[in-house]
Amino acid sequence: MAESYNGYCVKCREKRDFTGEVSESNNRRMAKGKCPVCGTTVTRILGKAQV
Structure with missing residues (x-):
């Protein structure tokens, strides 16, 4: 399920809104997606993550 998140793009050096998928590892949730600019x-x- 893709949702919209706000994250920091290291290459652009700005905060960007991106759509991404939620993955889970080591009981941490992380949204991962592509920067819409670069x-x-x-x-x-x-x-x-909730256990």
Whole structure:
């Protein structure tokens, strides 16, 4: 399920809105998607996953 998130693009050096998928590892949720301007992978850590 793709949702819209706001994350920091390291290549553009700006915060961008991106659509991404939520993945989970080490009990942490993370949204991962592409920057709409440059196409670099943008991630945002969302917090602990509910067990």
